[in-house]
Amino acid sequence: MRAGEGRALVVRGEPGVGKTVLLDYLAGRASGCLVARAAGVQSEMELAFAGLHQLCAPMLDHVESLPGPQREALRTAFGLSVGPVPDRFLVGLAVLGLLSETAGERPLVCVVDDQQWLDRASAQALGFAARRLAADPVGLVFAARVPGVDVAGLPELVVEGLAASDARALLESVLTGVTAPLDARVRDRIIADTHGNPLALLELTKGLTPAELTGGFGVSHAVPLDGRIEESFRRQLEALPAQTRRLVQLAAADPSGDPVLVWRAAGRLAIGAGAAGPAVEAGLAEFGARVRFRHPLVRSAAYWSASVQTRQELHAALAEATDPAVDPDRRAWHRAQAAPGPDEEVAVELEQCAGRAKRRGGVAAAAAFLERSAGLTVDPARRAQRTLAAAQAKLQAGALDAALGLLAMAQAGSLDELASARVDLLRGQIAFASGLSGDAPPLLLKAAKRLESLDLDLARETYLSAWMAALFAGRFAGAGDVTEVSRAARGLCAVHSPQPAALVLDALTMLVTDGPFVAAPALRQVARVFTSESISTEEELRWGWLAQAAASALWDDVPWRTMLLRQVQLARDVGALDQLPIDLASLGTATAWTGDFTVVSALIAEADAIRAATGSRTAPFAAMLLASLRGNQAEATPVIEAAIADAPARGQGIAATYAHWAAAILANGLGRYADALAAAKQASQDSPALFVAMWALPELIEAATRTGNAHIASDALARLAETTQAGATDFGLGVEARSRALVSAGETAERCYREAIDRLGRTQLRPELARAHLLYGEWLHRENRRRDARAELRTAYDLFTAIGMEAFAGRTRRELLATGDTVRERTVQTASELTAQEAHIARLAVDGRTNAEIGTRLFLSTRTVEWHLSKVYSKLGIGSRRELPRAMASLGQASPQALGTSGRTGPRIPSFLDAGKAPDEQGG
Numbered sequence: 001m002r003a004g005e006g007r008a009l010v011v012r013g014e015p016g017v018g019k020t021v022l023l024d025y026l027a028g029r030a031s032g033c034l035v036a037r038a039a040g041v042q043s044e045m046e047l048a049f050a051g052l053h054q055l056c057a058p059m060l061d062h063v064e065s066l067p068g069p070q071r072e073a074l075r076t077a078f079g080l081s082v083g084p085v086p087d088r089f090l091v092g093l094a095v096l097g098l099l100s101e102t103a104g105e106r107p108l109v110c111v112v113d114d115q116q117w118l119d120r121a122s123a124q125a126l127g128f129a130a131r132r133l134a135a136d137p138v139g140l141v142f143a144a145r146v147p148g149v150d151v152a153g154l155p156e157l158v159v160e161g162l163a164a165s166d167a168r169a170l171l172e173s174v175l176t177g178v179t180a181p182l183d184a185r186v187r188d189r190i191i192a193d194t195h196g197n198p199l200a201l202l203e204l205t206k207g208l209t210p211a212e213l214t215g216g217f218g219v220s221h222a223v224p225l226d227g228r229i230e231e232s233f234r235r236q237l238e239a240l241p242a243q244t245r246r247l248v249q250l251a252a253a254d255p256s257g258d259p260v261l262v263w264r265a266a267g268r269l270a271i272g273a274g275a276a277g278p279a280v281e282a283g284l285a286e287f288g289a290r291v292r293f294r295h296p297l298v299r300s301a302a303y304w305s306a307s308v309q310t311r312q313e314l315h316a317a318l319a320e321a322t323d324p325a326v327d328p329d330r331r332a333w334h335r336a337q338a339a340p341g342p343d344e345e346v347a348v349e350l351e352q353c354a355g356r357a358k359r360r361g362g363v364a365a366a367a368a369f370l371e372r373s374a375g376l377t378v379d380p381a382r383r384a385q386r387t388l389a390a391a392q393a394k395l396q397a398g399a400l401d402a403a404l405g406l407l408a409m410a411q412a413g414s415l416d417e418l419a420s421a422r423v424d425l426l427r428g429q430i431a432f433a434s435g436l437s438g439d440a441p442p443l444l445l446k447a448a449k450r451l452e453s454l455d456l457d458l459a460r461e462t463y464l465s466a467w468m469a470a471l472f473a474g475r476f477a478g479a480g481d482v483t484e485v486s487r488a489a490r491g492l493c494a495v496h497s498p499q500p501a502a503l504v505l506d507a508l509t510m511l512v513t514d515g516p517f518v519a520a521p522a523l524r525q526v527a528r529v530f531t532s533e534s535i536s537t538e539e540e541l542r543w544g545w546l547a548q549a550a551a552s553a554l555w556d557d558v559p560w561r562t563m564l565l566r567q568v569q570l571a572r573d574v575g576a577l578d579q580l581p582i583d584l585a586s587l588g589t590a591t592a593w594t595g596d597f598t599v600v601s602a603l604i605a606e607a608d609a610i611r612a613a614t615g616s617r618t619a620p621f622a623a624m625l626l627a628s629l630r631g632n633q634a635e636a637t638p639v640i641e642a643a644i645a646d647a648p649a650r651g652q653g654i655a656a657t658y659a660h661w662a663a664a665i666l667a668n669g670l671g672r673y674a675d676a677l678a679a680a681k682q683a684s685q686d687s688p689a690l691f692v693a694m695w696a697l698p699e700l701i702e703a704a705t706r707t708g709n710a711h712i713a714s715d716a717l718a719r720l721a722e723t724t725q726a727g728a729t730d731f732g733l734g735v736e737a738r739s740r741a742l743v744s745a746g747e748t749a750e751r752c753y754r755e756a757i758d759r760l761g762r763t764q765l766r767p768e769l770a771r772a773h774l775l776y777g778e779w780l781h782r783e784n785r786r787r788d789a790r791a792e793l794r795t796a797y798d799l800f801t802a803i804g805m806e807a808f809a810g811r812t813r814r815e816l817l818a819t820g821d822t823v824r825e826r827t828v829q830t831a832s833e834l835t836a837q838e839a840h841i842a843r844l845a846v847d848g849r850t851n852a853e854i855g856t857r858l859f860l861s862t863r864t865v866e867w868h869l870s871k872v873y874s875k876l877g878i879g880s881r882r883e884l885p886r887a888m889a890s891l892g893q894a895s896p897q898a899l900g901t902s903g904r905t906g907p908r909i910p911s912f913l914d915a916g917k918a919p920d921e922q923g924g
């Protein structure tokens, strides 16, 4: 770590085995390093960011040097300022940045004890940072009895009991005062019994008489070791004077360890300052600058040794001693613990805490507050409402089972019509979130129908959710497919509303029920609104993905890419990492159509980084398409096959459709038309053929004509033309003309080929244009017009090689050779020396991004970005960033403008004329 490489470690082991002692040792030995410490406290588990704040408080000076959004996210999370609700991954990234910045002075060691008791928000942020330490001189060490999910997979150090000889030595050291020497057999039995657990050796022998000792204490194996240690502590507590015991119990009920607070509460309970003495003497607790326990088991023994009524009194005193202005949440929490029964006043206070937690991004804490609030609510209707709100928060926190449990509870209560429709809505959302999207559409559809008469806006939003869920579920949607959802929603669309969500719903459902021709004006209107400046950020973020579908349905490629770029940019800006993988996959798809494979690779790398960081389960859409267009079978086939195999379990029919489409492209490129036919049939089976299924139609037509299935081709052409005619763009009409040429003969065919080339030549869709030249060339060859054929095929070959479409280039080359032409085989140059991540970072640097911006994009600290860049420099043999553009250009890795860095005004997308052609191929 001192060598400048970040490390994370999880120290795990049973209670009392010595984890905390090890951490203390580590902190003491870290000379020359900064040391920051925090510990989870059992009773504090639901105070959002409490643990993180404890760790980071001494570092907060460095917050200023973080990029703006991260700085804001962290400040909001800590309640230091009021801002938009921070995305949890953004908080994680900010923590990574903060640790890295702090370590700029000296290496930093962070020690987090009792990780299992960290509040959820802290655990997530620290787990995120721990996984992404790279070039940062930061060591992050957790200790836990049973590590939580947030640190799963990090390297572990398992601490086991002391070796027999050490255990013997320890035991003898504590028994020096005992009169009779310990019988060796008894001693060995004690050691075997405790498995060398040092706390057990120390504590279980305390207060035992020599006779008891001689008898050994392996009385009951039914009680686990920590239970027996706790029992021993309980005995020690019992031996204390009553007031002392009460003071220790009070301290145990306060997780903050703040002595001022404890003494203030003690005053209210008439416990004098002298009460501390005996506890300190017995070595059970300290009441110094902080209140500390000998061991967490002392705290739990003390707490649970108090009667229910006593505990309520203790919490009441602590609540009164807590300043509501400074720490309202802690106060409310104590009040809740103090409440002997339902208490509306406290329930309201807890509800307010939930609101505060939510605004800071602490959804798990919000859920806990709401759940507790519901538990204290008398009025049945209100209780059901609060339970429902708790379920919603659990869903947001990703605790899906807990959410379902609360829904069941809410349903058992008295719900009004709206609340019970909301239960359906939540069930649908939970199904969608859990990845079983096949179950989601019917649930959401049911909820939307019920909501129609209750809350129009919510009904609309629910229909849109149902529509999207149905689109994703595709062939697995069952009873709630897009057709059914669209039909159901049409009634609502008759109620006019100028809201963007209403426009999107109207256009998309009409597309399904009335077809693209009727829907075209509505679809165009959506594209207009969502490419204008009038749309609000919030609405664009929420509905932008569905809005781009409207342009896509009409083959309207320019607004389509514009909307997707804006969508990706927006999601990046606000750190909406849950939706970014989908946005990036869509932009990757749209960009692949233009043949800018460098850009597509970068988008895929970005999506992969997010998937790795967030555990998102989105299928690798763009990666499938890119591999197929490149035509590298070894690369494409495994990705495609995996996507097809995974689709049913994930309920993602769209992934299967997409994979079949990609397989059809691959097979058409390789000239394996029977395979292409089978794949394209699968991909285009959905009816109506929307998006991916629609894109599969030209593949189907090409494969069908090449395999002599004229009727399949002409059916597919009719389906295709419905959409392309409605869109009336050069993209759509060009693809249609090319497909029509395939099923035509003579003059008609030739006219259609020329039209296709003409139209596609006006777009930025180079792969489509190249394929038009190829098909025209193949046709001319069959017509025995060799010279003309060669000209077309050479153009196609140049384009395919420039873009990097190996399989299609091969098919073209074979055709050229058959015409008697000679053609040198060319390969596409790739930057082999750099790793994918290095190449991506280098491209972003060439594009003018700062290291901090690159770090934000790829979830790395600025320092790690610098480290990668220095490796890039040495691999490329250059000395500085200034030389990077030229060095990258010579690798064929020029700056990708279309990475989406140009904000709302829309990007400059490199046109066919100025991008992609390597210098030696220009004019060729």
Ligand SMILES: Nc1ncnc2c1ncn2[C@@H]1O[C@H](COP(=O)(O)OP(=O)(O)OP(=O)(O)O)[C@@H](O)[C@H]1O
Pocket: 013, 014, 015, 016, 017, 018, 019, 020, 021, 022, 144, 145, 170, 198, 199, 202, 294, 295, 296, 297
């Ligand atoms: N190697 C050791 N030699 C002697 N005593 C030890 C050793 N390790 C731990 N102990 C003793 O055992 C006690 C318990 O250890 P520690 O508090 O580190 O346990 P822990 O693993 O952190 O347990 P928990 O999970 O309950 O926090 C210590 O207070 C110390 O007195």
Ligand SMILES: [Mg+2]
Pocket: 019, 020, 021, 113, 114, 296
């Ligand atoms: Mg410990």
